[in-house]
Each structure stands twice: as structure tokens, then as C-alpha cells.
Amino acid sequence: MTQTEAPPDSAPKRKGKLPLVIGLAGAIALGGGGFYATYSGMILGAGEEEESTPAHAALPDITFVPVDPITISLGPQSSARHLRFASQLEVSSPYAAEVQLLLPRISDVLNSYLRAVELAQLEDPSALMRLKSQMLRRVQIVTGQDRVRDLLISEFVLN
Template sequence: MADETTEPPEKKKGLGLIGWLIVVILALGLGGAGFFATYSGMADDLLAKEEVPHPVADAKGPEFLELDPMLVTVGGPGSLKQLRFRAFLQTAHEGADHVPDLQPRILDIFATYLRALSVDMLEDPSSLLRIRAQLLRRVQLLAGPEAVSDLLIIDFVIT
């Protein structure tokens, strides 16, 4: 004989018609309230961006100090190779008045550093960035980190 115990079918779980009607009414009500709050200006304080003061750009632009060209003997004793080097220093507008007075000392620091490098390192194109960073660091130690912001190498020729 067959079991005659039949279970009642399970009810579907969900919101049903009344639940969906409530969701739609709430969505329309909240959307309308949000529109009214932004349109009337009530939400301006919440949506306003904080004003960040932007630095005023100088009309003059950056200032550059041209260093005297240098001719440095490289390659150790008895070497005939020479490095022709010319550069500019980008200086700050304020507090950099003393940098032109330091030019002889800057040139001495540059010549001393460049003489200590091997010719192979000077001829390697990828080492120019490292050399530039080292020279800039030495100038900033001498003149102050705020006085000189960049070093622009114009000539870097080994003959």
C-alpha cells in the first residue's frame, strides 16, 4: 500500500505583493525627499567640498642660475680623457640669494665628485641619473634644501 501521508506544499518565502508595494512606496518617498533636500539647498552643507587653498603660482616662473662651464680630467693619472660639463641650478624665489655667492664652492664639489668617477661609469647612459642625483644632493647640503630644488645638466660630453 502506498503512504497516504501527503505533506502540504511549502509556501514560497518572499515579500509577496504587499511587501513589494511597501518597498516601492518607500523608494519613491526617499527619492522624493532626497530630491527636495538637494533642490531646496538643505543638503548643501553635506555635499559641499572643503575649500583647499591652492598655492598661487608666481608669474615669474622658476629661476635658474647658470654655472660656469667645467672641463674635468677623468680616468686617473696619465689619462687624456676630459669631461665637459655645464649645468643650471633651479633656485627658489626666496632664500636663494646666497646661492650665486657659493658658485666657486659648488664647482669645486662638482669637480671633486666627477674626478672620482670611473670613465666606464661616466660613459654609461643609465648612470647619468645617479650622477645628477648625487650632485644635487651635494649642492643641497651646501646651500640648503630649500634654496636649490633641481639640477639641470646641459652638457655632459667626454672627449
């Protein structure tokens, strides 16, 4: 049993770095092409939507009706003593006079609601959106569904 030794010339040849460079260049080219196609709107149609919207959209016909600020004293178990609340109502312009006429009733509804809310909800910063939607719903019941579009809270301070 004799072993045959391979001549020194037949050692495995190393592959060059050329396939790696070609693969890397291809990946960069395809990535750049994909980015350009998406950004320019050739894919997903983003370019069509931008062309159809006007550059200067007309503002809606709205009026802001200020609601008198409300100060509510909180119970003895709270860390704060008072809640100061101020807001404005976004109203379609034809209904501004009617909503202005109902402001005492709106203040009463907001005051009653804020006094009934639990102290933990008032102190929770994430609860403001829930409170806002509840107050807007009550204001819309008082004024009618289509008169008040939104309630904008300009001041909500616990001190």
C-alpha cells in the same frame, strides 16, 4: 537484424549564420560602449579630474642660476680625454642671491665629485640619472636643503 535507414529528408539541418552575426554585432556594440564609458569618464572618474585642474596653471616662482662649465681631464685608460660638464640650478627666487654667492663652493663640490667617479660610470649612458641625483644631493648639502630644487644638466660631453 534489419537496419532501418533514415529517409533522406531527415538529414541534420545546418544552422544559419544568423547567430554568428548577432554575436559579432553584440560584441562590437559592447566593446564600443565600454570604450565610450571609459573615455568619457563615466568609469574610473577621469572626467572629474580634468574638470578640477585649471587650464593654465601658474608657474612656480623659480630662477635658474648657471654654474660655470667644468672641464675634467680623464685618465690614460679611457677612450675619451676630457669631460665637459655644464649645468644650471633651479632655485626658488628668494634664494637666488644666496645661491649665487655660494657658486664657487658648488663648483668645487661638483668638480671634486666628477673627478672621483669611476670612468665606467661616466661612459655608461644610463648612469646619468644616478650621477645627477648624487650631484644634486651634494649641492643641497652646500646650499641648504630648501634652496636648490633641481640640477639641470645642459652639457655632458666626453671627447
